[in-house]
Amino acid sequence: MKSNIHYAFRNILKNKLNSIISIVGFTVASTCLLLIYLYLTQEFHYNNFHVEGNKIFKLNYTLTFENGIKEDDALLDYQLSKIIKEKIPQVDKCTAIRGAHGPTIIFQNHNLEENIYLTEPDFFKIFTFKLLLGDRDRLFQNPNEIVITQSLANKFQAIxxxxxxxxxxxxxxxxxxxxxxxxxxxxxxxxPKNSSIQFSGLIPYKYANDKLPWSNTFFGKSSVFYKIDRTENAKIAEELVSKTVVDFYQEAIRLYQSKKYLAETSDCFVPFSLPLKKIYLNDKKNDYEKTNNKNSLYILSVVGFFILFVACSNFIMLTLGQTLRNVSNISIRMTLGAKPKHIFAQFFFENIILTLIAFVLGLLLTYELLPVMKILTKNEVYLELINIPGFLLFLVTTILLITLITSLIQVVKLQKKYKQQIISKGDTQNKKIGPFQSFVMLQYTLSIILIALSIGIIKQTQFMKNKKLGFSSNNVINLRVYHLSEKEKRTLSDYISAYPGITSHSFSDRNYVSGRSMGYVQNSNDENVEARLLYVDHNYISTLNLKIIQGENFKPELPNFESVIVNQKLASFINPEGEIVNETISIDGQQRRIIGVINDFHFDSTKETIKPLALILRADFGKRSKFAFLKYKTDKKAETIQFIKNTWDKVAPNKELDYKFWNEQLDARYQNEERWSLIITYSAIIAIIISSLGLFGLTILIINKRIKEIGIRKVNGAKTKEILSMLNGEFIKWVAFAFVIACPITYYILNKWLNNFAYKTNISWWIFVLAGIITVGIALLTVSWQSWRAAKRNPVESLRYE
Structure with a gap:
């Protein structure tokens, strides 16, 4: 072993350039691999800290609507928890929970906005969140209790x-x-950071259920969790729970079927249960728990694998090239009695030293780049959640696996060569060097795919952000006001009306970013369609520059709170043939008169089709006024912001001021696409860097092999540019083959991805051309310097060298 280690170090130092290229490439790849591993292991282990977590389940259900569309949901009546616990013996504990959407909490005359959840006593018996103070068995015996977290307690302590x-x-x-x-x-x-349920305070349902904000469906506004007595009873419990839930909603199901909301089939409402540990990465709807997209994690895994593949193929390519150049020396060792295992040991120790150095450097870089991972994934990697034994096992396994594979490939290739010649002088490899050509083509195929994908994603993102929305969001400030009292909202409105820098303002219950309200609209044929509902005032249409196609706007002097204005999409459903002003429609069973039709506009992001919409005139400044839109003069931006701050201090000095420029907030709806364009772009850059390092090392090997040929060509009159063209042409040919392979693959991936969008850009030919040009340019820059040096060398020196 000692001699093998000594020989490995001597060989590494002898071939410094190849060693440096291999270490740099592996360092970059190992950094990416470790970052992705830490992030993925954290994401795949959400909710794993609860004792007996395998016994905890969450209720969900699938709805089938009249039009045949199926949709999953999870919001139910909180009273179900008591019924399930009483009726089903296999259910040990059951609780409902729901978020209150950041209500204001007052402590010692200080206003704080906190993440408050409503729940029941069994919450503390199902979930094992650690209790610092209090009696877990006696919590919530009274309906006016609150349990707070340590973070909120620290705020209270400071006060x-x-x-x-x-x-x-x-x-x-x-x-x-x-x-x-x-x-x-x-x-x-x-x-814990890896809990899908995050809260700063818990209160019982009794006094808060109908007072604090909620999300809701036809069937309720709470999530329901239950814990079974034994894991083997999971299937029986799920069946009994599902039957109990269906029985509970029988009357509601018949009602929604009669109104033609739900399909008149026995399976229009099908409850099912999800294990706690699968909630975070499940594509089922969640309103009150953190979730992530499982597919995005798989994509990251594939990206990490590809980057590692590029680095490994580079390493194999360079070590093979070096090995084949020294095949005579190794063949002598084999002739003198060295067995394949001895040659393998020689390669193994050399490779593991290089790999260890790279991974140590990769570990240091990983620690420094953790903040970058947070920016890319919008989710932090928490060091305290790292499973150290598991991480070390992954590290050791990866290093050994890489070393074994690369060493075996070297031995196999060398044995094949050894069978052809035991000891030979001169060239030891043919000019085509097939394995190297394949490696280069594979690497640049991947690079072209990643570059083209990043261009395509950026193009689609810009298309969505620049698409005309049908309303004006420029020079508009979105001011959050739902935590103000009705009196404070009225006072704020009076101040705004008197300020000349604001040309118009409007109050509404939605800001097109957070939350949505849905209702069913019924036409004269008793047909139903699901429509978005916006509660607005008479200034709404003018503030957003919406266009009235038919009828008129709401009138402030003669408010009619049963009147409604619909968009063109809803108007075409009500009466496809023409005029609908003054027609009466039913919205969730309430009769309303249509007074106008406005243009279709994108209240959702342009990822989705425009849906039917109804603007309903709100009756007061109460719960229907959650956001204020302030349209300011372009040249009065700074003064308007200062006015808002000063006015807020007068109206609500103890409450948080939260305002955003609306166009920037609406653009933020495309953060996911922008984030993926960054991830793919960075991956392309890393792949290109690693590929270029490998190509640089391979160029040196190939040119050194052809020094005699270059000298003879120059003696016979070949010019520098002809030599340069000859050497570069071979590499460009490989990139061209890679381009041909990459184009159809990229087109397929882009086309599949774009099918997720209602409005999408076309896949332009220039995306592929630009990706190819970039790759060719980088390849030329990589090989041209060495090619130029070889072409300019004095032929006498070349022949003497050979």
Whole structure:
């Protein structure tokens, strides 16, 4: 072993350039691999900290609508938890939970906006979030209790200047829950970062269910979790739970079938259960739990594999080239009695030293680049969640696997060569060097695919962001006001109306970014269509520059709160043949009169088709006024911002001011596409860098092999440019083959991806040409310097060298 290690170090130092290229390439690849591994292991292990987590399930259901469309959902009536627990013996515990969408909480006259959840006593018996203070078995015995997390307790401590245990028994209030205080009865550790349920406080349902904001469907507004007594009862429990839920909703199902919302089939409402550990990466709908897209993680895995493949193929290509150049020396060793295992050991020790150096450098780079991973994935890699034994096992396994594969390939190739010649002088490889050509083609095929994909994703993203929305979002400030009282909203509106820098303003319940309200509209033929509902005021249409196609706008002097304005899409459903003004329609069973039709506009992102829409005039400044849109003069931007800040301090000094420039906020809806364009672009850059390093090393090997040929050509009158063309032409040919292979693959992937968008750009020919030009340019830059040096060399020196 000692001699093998000594020989390995001597060989590495002897071939410094190849060693440096291999280490740099492997360092870059190992950094990418380790970053992706840390992120993926974290994402695939969400909710794994709960004791007996394999016994915990969440209720979901599938709906089949009248038009045949199927949709999954998870929101149910919170009272189901009590019924399921009482009726099903296999269910040990059951609880409902729902978020309250960041309500304002008052402590010692300080207003805080926190992530509050509503739940039931069994929550503390199902989930094993660590309780720091309080009695887990007695929590929520009273309906006016609140359990807070350590982070919220720290905020309270800063306000009250006390020890954390002194907070127990103190009271907090919610502005939206009048005449009711909540007593702090427990303090929990913050939910672990890998928990899909994240909260800063928990309160019972009784006083808060209809007072704090919620998401809802026809069937309720809560998630329902249950825990079974034994894992082997999972299937039986699921069947009994599903039957209980169907029985509970029988009347509601018949009602929605009679209104032609749901299909008149026995399977129009089918409950099912999801294991807790599968909730985070499941594509089923979740309103109150964190989720991630499982497909995006698979894509990242593939990207990591490809980058590692490029680095490994480079390493194999360079080591093979070096090995075949020294085939005579190794053949002498084999003739003198060295067996294949001895040659393998020689290669193994040399390869593992290079790989270890690269992975150590990769570990250092991984630590430094963790913030970059957060930007790309929008999810931080938390060092405290890393499973050290598992990480070390992955590291050791990967290093050994890479070393074994590369060493075996070298031995196999060498044995094949050894059979052809035991000891030979001169050339030891033919000019075509087939394996190297294949490696280069594969690497540049991948590079062209990644470059073309990044261009295509950027093109689609820009197409969506630049598409005409049908309304004006420029010079508009989106001001969040749902945490203000009705009186404060009215006062704010009065101040805004008197300020000359703001030309118009409007209040609405939606800002096209967060949340949505849906309802069923019924036409005269008793047909139903699902439509978006926006509650607005009479300034809404003018502030957003919407166009009235038929009828008129809402009138402030004669408000009719049963009147409605619809978009063209909904108008065509109500009456495809023409005029619909003054017709009466039913929206969720309530009769409303149509007074106007507006143009179709993109209230959702341009990833989705425009849906039927109804604008409903709100009756007050209460819960239907969650956002204010302020249209300001272009030259008064700075003054308007200062006015908003000053006015807010007058109207609501103790409440958080949250405003955004609306066009920037709407553009942020395409962050996912922009993020993937960055990931693919960075992957393309890394693949190109590693490929270029390999090509650089291969160029040196090939040119050194052809030094005698170059000298003879120059003696016979060949010019420098002809030599340069000859050497570069071979590499360009490989890239050209790679381009031919990459184009159809890229087209297929891009086409499949674009099918996810309602409005999409075309796949232009120039995407592939540009990707090919970029790759050819990089390849030429990589090989041309060495080719030029070889072409300019004095032929006498070349022949003497040979």
């Amino acid at each position: 009250h200047s006390c020890r954390i245990d002194s907070l127990i028994g103190l009271q907090v209030q919610f502005p939206k829950i009048e005449n009711q205080s909540f007593v702090i009865s427990g303090i929990m550790e913050d939910p």
